[in-house]
Amino acid sequence: DQQVKQNSPSLSVQEGRISILNCDYTNSMFDYFLWYKKYPAEGPTFLISISSIKDKNEDGRFTVFLNKSAKHLSLHIVPSQPGDSAVYFCAASRYRGQNFVFGPGTRLSVLP
Amino acid sequence: SQTIHQWPATLVQPVGSPLSLECTVEGTSNPNLYWYRQAAGRGLQLLFYSVGIGQISSEVPQNLSASRPQDRQFILSSKKLLLSDSGFYLCAWSPAGGNEQFFGPGTRLTVL
Numbered sequence: 355d356q357q358v359k360q361n362s363p364s365l366s367v368q369e370g371r372i373s374i375l376n377c378d379y380t381n382s383m384f385d386y387f388l389w390y391k392k393y394p395a396e397g398p399t400f401l402i403s404i405s406s407i408k409d410k411n412e413d414g415r416f417t418v419f420l421n422k423s424a425k426h427l428s429l430h431i432v433p434s435q436p437g438d439s440a441v442y443f444c445a446a447s448r449y450r451g452q453n454f455v456f457g458p459g460t461r462l463s464v465l466p
Numbered sequence: 467s468q469t470i471h472q473w474p475a476t477l478v479q480p481v482g483s484p485l486s487l488e489c490t491v492e493g494t495s496n497p498n499l500y501w502y503r504q505a506a507g508r509g510l511q512l513l514f515y516s517v518g519i520g521q522i523s524s525e526v527p528q529n530l531s532a533s534r535p536q537d538r539q540f541i542l543s544s545k546k547l548l549l550s551d552s553g554f555y556l557c558a559w560s561p562a563g564g565n566e567q568f569f570g571p572g573t574r575l576t577v578l
Binding site: 360386388396397398400403443445453454455456457459 | 556
C-alpha cells in the first residue's frame with residue numbers, strides 16, 4: 355500500500371511558466387513533508403519542507419502548499435527554468451526525526 | 467561542513483556473487499544513517515536505517531543486510547546477489563532528531 359503517491363509520473367512545462375507537482379498521502383499521522391530533487395545518477399538533494407502547522411512555505415522560486423484535510427501537498431516552481439528538469443520526490447514522516455516515506459517521483463521537463 | 471561518500475559509483479556483478487557497498491559521512495557525529503534503493507522507474511525504497519553503532523533496523527525483508535561498524539560508516543552487503551537486486555543504491559544521513567536527509571551520490575548496481 356503506497357502511503358505517499360505522486361500520480362503524475364511526468365510533467366512538461368515551458369520555460370518561464372509555472373510548474374506544479376502534486377503529492378497525496380494516506381496516513382493522517384504524517385505531519386512533516388519534504389520535497390527532493392534528483393538528477394540522473396546523483397543522490398536526491400533537499401529542496402523545501404513544510405510541517406503540518408503551516409499551509410504554505412516559500413523559498414525563492416519554490417513554494418510548497420499543504421492541504422491537511424485533503425491530505426495533499428503541491429510544489430510550485432515559478433518561473434520554471436531548464437535547470438529544474440529533474441525527478442522530484444515528495445516525502446512524509448510522522449514526526450520530527452523519524453523515517454520518511456517517499457513517493458515514486460515525478461519527472462519534470464522544462465522546455466526552452 | 468558535512469559530506470557523504472559512497473563507493474563504488476558503479477558495479478556490475480554476476481548472480482550469486484557477494485556484495486559490499488560502503489558509505490561514510492564526514493563532519494558530523496552520531497548521525498542517523500540510511501540505505502535506500504531506487505529500482506528502475508520507481509521511487510525510493512528505504513532498506514535499512516541505523517541510529518547508532520551496531521543498531522540496524524530493516525524495513526523490508528530481502529536478500530540484503532547492513533552493518534554499522536563505526537559511527538560514520540554504513541555498509542550494505544549480500545552473500546548472494548539476485549537479478550532483482552539491480553538498482554540505484556543511495557546512502558543518506560540525517561542529524562539525530564533532525565528531519566532533513568542528505569544523500570550520497572549513489573551506486574548503480576547491475577546484476578547479470
